[in-house]
Amino acid sequence: MALVYAVVKWKHFIGTRSVTIETDHATLSRMLTQKKVTTRLGYWLDKLADFNFRVVYKSRKQNLVADALSRRPDYMEKVMLLAERQQEEDKSGEAPKDPRRLEWEKAYKECENLRQMVKTCEELEIDEGTGVHISLTEEGKEYHWIEGLLWVKLRKGWRLYVPTxxxxxxxxxxxxxxxxxxxxxxxxxxxxxxxxxxxxxxxxxxxxxxxxxxxxxxxxNAYAKYGLQQTLPIPNFRWEVINVDLIMGLPKGKDGYDAIVTVVCQLTKMAHFILVNQATGAEELGRVLVREVIRLQGVPLAIISDRDSRFTSEMWRSMLPPAYYNENVHSLPPSNGWLG
The missing domain is CATH 1.10.10 (Arc Repressor Mutant, subunit A)
Incomplete structure (x- = not known):
């Protein structure tokens, strides 16, 4: 019912105010006062009980505001085209075929698997009672060719066969x-x-x-099931696996540094703390790691990082031997990534 839809749609405008609903439907103006109410009307009236309104009947000639909305001039072109099409049908006695249906008919005849079946269906006799071709039974299925479309009969009824x-x-x-x-x-x-x-x-x-x-x-991704929690494997040797992280947002010191790179051995927890700038790029961080850690402790088999873009960029990878750098990507930026 349009009246119910309108008041529910504009509920935030109406609120508890008293409103007047104008309609050219005379029956609606009497729905609140009639004695006998059907089940369906009772359902709608129950929804309308939350609103304070009255329905006023206006004849179609007086209800000009509604006509301005429902009889919009930008819709008239489509209405005129439909009217012209209807006139053509009345004159010719035969409706022009829909272009989309012609595309489907062409697709059936171009499909190698269906070309012969469609040809056979077209050659079958027309049933005098229904005026359509007799159905074709093939491989346990029944097929019908009706007005350029191929239909197949399944357990739940007829379905349109999609060709290509x-x-x-x-x-x-x-x-x-x-x-x-x-x-x-x-x-x-x-x-x-x-x-x-x-x-x-x-x-x-x-x-x-x-x-x-x-x-x-x-x-x-937000609705996917979470995987099982897994702990990182315990390394067998010192500096075999290292944790790399950046501490940023520090006040700038006398040397001009405002960040620290922490490199921690996963087995012994021995750590290196390297002063850098917050603006230091991936290439420079790679040089720092090679100079301050890898030169002393050797190349690690795996690196754990917090997924910072500087740790995952191509320049950072270029500073480490490719044989030691394979990435196991985590979906969340804060999580530690196992690089090994």
């Missing part, structure tokens, strides 16, 4: 990517599509499409 890969992709996109669809998961997308369409290996193709959807990959 491009058409199947368009269908999957419509049931998954469309704003009204809302990027549902694989099961929901498949069920919605199966209500109207069918093609071989349908679920597998829809599953591949949904898994490859970039919007789903970006938006569903």
């Amino acid at each position: 890969v491009d058409k199947r992709k368009d269908i999957s996109q419509g049931f998954h990517d469309d704003p009204l669809a809302g990027h549902p998961r694989i099961k929901k997308t498949t069920l919605d599509t199966k209500r109207i369409f069918w093609w071989p290996e349908m679920r597998a193709e829809i599953e591949r499409y949904v898994k490859a959807c970039p919007a789903c990959a970006q938006g569903r």
Whole structure:
């Protein structure tokens, strides 16, 4: 009911104020006073009970404001096109074919797997009772060719056979990517599509499409199940595994440094504290690590960092031997990354 939709939609404007609703529907003006109420009307009246309003009847000629909204001039072009099309149908006695339907008919005849089946269906006799071609039974399924579309009969009824890969992709996109669809998961997308369409290996193709959807990959990380907590392996030798971190935001000292690089042995907890600038780039940090730590302690087998961009950039990698630098990426920036 439009009246219920309107008051609920504008509830934040109406509040507890007394409002007047003008309509050219005479029955609505009497709905609050009639004695007998149907179940459906009672449901709507229960929703309207939260609002303070009265309904006033206005004839169509007087209700000019509503006409300004519902009979907008920018819609008249479409209305005129529909009217002209209807006139053409009345004159010719035959409705012009929809361009999209012509595309589907062409796709059926271009598909190698369906070309012969469509040809056979077209050659079958027309049933005098229904005026359509007699159905074709092949491999346990029943097929019907009706007005340029191929239909297949399944257990739950007739479904439209989707011929080509491009058409199947368009269908999957419509049931998954469309704003009204809302990027549902694989099961929901498949069920919605199966209500109207069918093609071989349908679920597998829809599953591949949904898994490859970039919007789903970006938006569903927050809802994914967390993995099991795992501790880092205990190293066997000193300086085999090191922790690297940056302490920043310090007041600038006499030497002009305002940050500290901490390098800690994972086994012995022995540490190196190296003065640097907060603006120091990845290349310079790599030189500092080689000069102050690797020169003395040897090349580590693994490095644990806090995922700072300076520790993961290509320049930083270039300062270390490639054989010792393989990255196990963590999804959260604050987590320690195991580099080894």
